[in-house]
Amino acid sequence: MFNWFMKFGFFVCIMMVCLFGFNVYAAEGELIGAGATFPQPLYSKMFDIYFQQSKIKINYQGIGSGGGINQLIKKTVDFAGTDAYMTEKELKEAGSSVLHIPTCLGAVVVTYNLPGNPKLKLTPDVISDIFLGKVKKWNDPKIQSINKDVKLPDLGITVVRRADGSGTTYIFSEYLTKVSKEWKEKMGTGKSLNWPEGFIGQKGNPGISGYIKQTQGAIGYVELLYALQNNMAFASIKNKSGNFIEPTPKTVSNAAKIKIPADTNVSLTDTDAKDGYPISSFTWLIFYKEQNYGGRTKQRAEALAKLLLWIVTDGQRYVEPLQYSPLPKEASDIAQKIVKSMTYNGKQILN
Amino acid sequence: MKTEKDASEKRFKNIILVSGLSVIFLLIAIFLTLTIASVPAIKTFGLGFFISKHWDPSLEKFGALPFLYGTLITSFLALIISIPFSIAISIFLGEYFKNGLLSTFLRSSTEVLAGIPSVIYGLWGLFLLMPVTRHIQTLLGLTPYGVGIFTASLILSIMIIPFSASIGREVVSLIPADLKEAAYSLGATRFEVIKNIIIPYARSGIIAGILLAFGRAIGETMAVTMLIGNSNFLPKSIFSPANTMASVIANEFAESTGIAASSLIYIGLVLFLVTTLVNIAGTYVIKKISLEASKEVT
Numbered sequence: 101m102f103n104w105f106m107k108f109g110f111f112v113c114i115m116m117v118c119l120f121g122f123n124v125y126a127a128e129g130e131l132i133g134a135g136a137t138f139p140q141p142l143y144s145k146m147f148d149i150y151f152q153q154s155k156i157k158i159n160y161q162g163i164g165s166g167g168g169i170n171q172l173i174k175k176t177v178d179f180a181g182t183d184a185y186m187t188e189k190e191l192k193e194a195g196s197s198v199l200h201i202p203t204c205l206g207a208v209v210v211t212y213n214l215p216g217n218p219k220l221k222l223t224p225d226v227i228s229d230i231f232l233g234k235v236k237k238w239n240d241p242k243i244q245s246i247n248k249d250v251k252l253p254d255l256g257i258t259v260v261r262r263a264d265g266s267g268t269t270y271i272f273s274e275y276l277t278k279v280s281k282e283w284k285e286k287m288g289t290g291k292s293l294n295w296p297e298g299f300i301g302q303k304g305n306p307g308i309s310g311y312i313k314q315t316q317g318a319i320g321y322v323e324l325l326y327a328l329q330n331n332m333a334f335a336s337i338k339n340k341s342g343n344f345i346e347p348t349p350k351t352v353s354n355a356a357k358i359k360i361p362a363d364t365n366v367s368l369t370d371t372d373a374k375d376g377y378p379i380s381s382f383t384w385l386i387f388y389k390e391q392n393y394g395g396r397t398k399q400r401a402e403a404l405a406k407l408l409l410w411i412v413t414d415g416q417r418y419v420e421p422l423q424y425s426p427l428p429k430e431a432s433d434i435a436q437k438i439v440k441s442m443t444y445n446g447k448q449i450l451n
Numbered sequence: 452m453k454t455e456k457d458a459s460e461k462r463f464k465n466i467i468l469v470s471g472l473s474v475i476f477l478l479i480a481i482f483l484t485l486t487i488a489s490v491p492a493i494k495t496f497g498l499g500f501f502i503s504k505h506w507d508p509s510l511e512k513f514g515a516l517p518f519l520y521g522t523l524i525t526s527f528l529a530l531i532i533s534i535p536f537s538i539a540i541s542i543f544l545g546e547y548f549k550n551g552l553l554s555t556f557l558r559s560s561t562e563v564l565a566g567i568p569s570v571i572y573g574l575w576g577l578f579l580l581m582p583v584t585r586h587i588q589t590l591l592g593l594t595p596y597g598v599g600i601f602t603a604s605l606i607l608s609i610m611i612i613p614f615s616a617s618i619g620r621e622v623v624s625l626i627p628a629d630l631k632e633a634a635y636s637l638g639a640t641r642f643e644v645i646k647n648i649i650i651p652y653a654r655s656g657i658i659a660g661i662l663l664a665f666g667r668a669i670g671e672t673m674a675v676t677m678l679i680g681n682s683n684f685l686p687k688s689i690f691s692p693a694n695t696m697a698s699v700i701a702n703e704f705a706e707s708t709g710i711a712a713s714s715l716i717y718i719g720l721v722l723f724l725v726t727t728l729v730n731i732a733g734t735y736v737i738k739k740i741s742l743e744a745s746k747e748v749t
Contacts, residue, residue, distance in 0.1 A: 163705075164705045165706070166705070166706045258594070258595075258596065263698075263703075264701075265508075265706030288509045289509075292707070294506070294508065294509055294510070294683075297684045298682070298692075299692075300596060300598060300680045300692055301683075301694070301702070302677075302681065303702055310577055311577075311597075314577065
C-alpha cells in the first residue's frame with residue numbers, strides 16, 4: 101500500500117517536472133496565444149470559426165498585454181496580443197525581431213451618469229480639467245458653454261478611474277498628454293497614474309461602469325465596446341480638425357485612415373484623420389519574424405502564418421458584428437505584407 | 452512478519468514526517484520568495500516605505516503607509532462591528548437554542564455565509580450597501596461617494612461573523628452543565644449565568660474566534676477592492692475612499708513591472724508578516740487566557 105503511495109508520488113513528481121520544467125509545446129495542430137483581454141471576445145469568435153474551417157485549434161488566454169509580451173519573450177506562446185506597441189526595451193529583450201500586426205481598433209469613451217443622460221459634447225481642455233479635478237461641478241461654465249442646448253444640473257462631479265493597471269488608462273492618458281500641456285506635466289502617460297485625491301478607483305471596465313450606473317454625477321472612461329454593450333451615455337469629443345465626433349465603430353476605424361508606417365508603430369490618439377474619433381487605438385498581435393526557434397516545426401510556423409493572414413483579411417468580417425472597429429483597407433494591406441515577411445530558416449513562409 | 456510490520460510503521464512515520472515538514476518548507480519558501488522578489492524595493496525605499504504616503508507609479512516613487520493604514524483601520528472597524536453579533540450568535544446557538552429547527556437553520560445560515568465567494572459579497576455591497584452609505588453621507592453633508600472605509604468595513608464585518616460565531620458557539624456549548632446548574636441552584640438568573648459563567652469560561656474560545664476573524668479581515672481582497680474606492684491617499688474620515696494592502700496588490704500587480712512590481716511584492720511581504728504576527732499574538736493570548744480561565748473556574 102505505502103509502496104504504491106510512493107510510486108504514485110514519484111509519478112506525480114515526474115509529471116510536475118514535465119509540465120513546468122521544460123518548454124513543452126502543445127500538440128501539433130494547436131496554437132497557443134496569450135495577452136490583451138480587450139480583443140479576447142473577438143479572438144474567441146475568430147478562432148472558433150477558424151477551427152471549423154481549418155481544424156486548427158487555437159488557445160488564447162487573456163492575461164493582459166504585459167503578460168502576453170512576457171510570455172512571447174519567454175517563448176512559451178506562438179503569438180501574443182497587446183494593446184500597446186512593444187517598447188524599445190521589450191524589443192531588445194526579445195532577442196530576435198518581433199513583428200506587430202494590427203487586428204482591429206478599440207476606443208476609450210468618456211462616460212457619465214446625469215439625469216436624463218443627455219448627449220454631451222466635450223473638448224480636450226474640458227476633459228483634461230475634469231480628470232485633473234479642476235472642474236468640480238456639472239454646470240461649470242466650461243462644460244455649459246459647449247453644450248448650450250443641454251440644461252446641466254448643479255451637481256458635483258465624481259471622477260471614477262481605473263484602480264488596476266490598464267491599457268485603457270494608457271490610451272486615455274496618452275491622448276490627454278498629447279492635447280493638454282498641464283496634463284503632460286502633472287500626470288503623464290501610463291497604465292496606472294498618480295490620480296488627484298478624492299477620485300474613486302474601480303477595478304476593470306465592469307467596476308467603472310457599475311459605479312457610474314449607480315452614481316448620479318459620476319464620470320469615467322471605459323472601452324467603447326463596453327459602453328455600447330451596457331447602454332451607457334458617452335460624450336462626443338472634439339478632434340484635431342475641430343469636429344465633434346461621436347464614437348462608433350465607424351468613426352474609430354476612421355481614426356486609422358492616416359499614413360501608417362511599415363511596422364504599424366503609430367499612435368492613433370489625437371488623430372489627424374478629419375472624421376476620426378480622437379481616443380482610438382490599434383490592438384496588435386505580436387510574433388517572431390523568424391519562426392524556427394525552440395524546436396518549432398515548419399508545419400507549426402505555417403499554421404501560424406496562415407492564421408494571422410486570415411485574421412487581417414477574411415477574419416475582418418467578424419469584427420463589426422461584435423462592435424469592434426475593423427481595420428481600414430490600407431492598414432489591412434500593410435498587415436498582410438508583414439505576415440508575408442515571416443520566415444522559417446530565413447525562407448519566406450507564405451508567398 | 453514482525454519486521455515487515457515494523458518497516459511499514461517506519462515508512463508511514465516517514466511519510467507523515469515529510470508531509471509535516473513540507474508545510475514548514477512551504478512557509479519558508481513563501482517567505483524567501485517574497486523577500487527575494489522585494490529586494491529591489493527594499494534597497495530603494497528601505498523602511499521609509501512604511502512612512503511615505505506617496506504612491507506614484509509615473510514617477511516610480513512608492514510608499515505603503517496609506518495601504519497599511521487602510522488595512523488596519525478597515526479590519527479593526529469590521530471587528531468592532533462584528534463582535535456584538537458574533538457573541539450574540541454564539542450564546543444564542545450554544546445556550547438558548549442548542550437543538551431544534553430554528554437552531555439548525557440559523558447554524559447552517561452562518562455556515563453558508565462563510566462559504567459565499569467574496570466577489571458575491573462585493574456585488575451585494577455595490578447594490579445594497581453603497582446606496583445606503585451614500586444616503587448617510589448625503590444626510591451628513593459629505594461627498595456622497597458611496598464607497599470607502601465605512602462601506603468596506605461593513606461588508607468585512609458581515610464576512611467575518613461566521614468565523615468568530617462558529618468557534619464561539621462550539622465553546623459555549625461545551626461548558627459543563629453542572630457548572631451552570633450549580634449557578635441556577637444558587638438562584639442566578641439566566642443573564643447572570645451568561646455573564647458570570649458562560650462568558651468567562653468561553654472567553655478564550657471567543658477571543659480565538661475573533662483573532663481568526665481578524666486574520667481573515669486583513670487578507671480579504673475582492674469584496675474590499677470593490678467597495679473601498681481604491682484611493683491611494685491617507686483617508687481623512689471613515690467615509691473617505693481608501694485602499695488596503697491586499698487590494699492594491701490585486702489591482703496593480705498584473706500590469707506592473709520592475710520596481711513597481713517589486714514594491715507590490717514588498718507590500719505582500721509585509722502583509723505576510725502582519726498576518727503571521729497576528730497569529731502568533733493570537734496563540735499567545737489564547738494560551739494565557741485559557742490558563743487564567745481554568746484557574747478562575749476551578
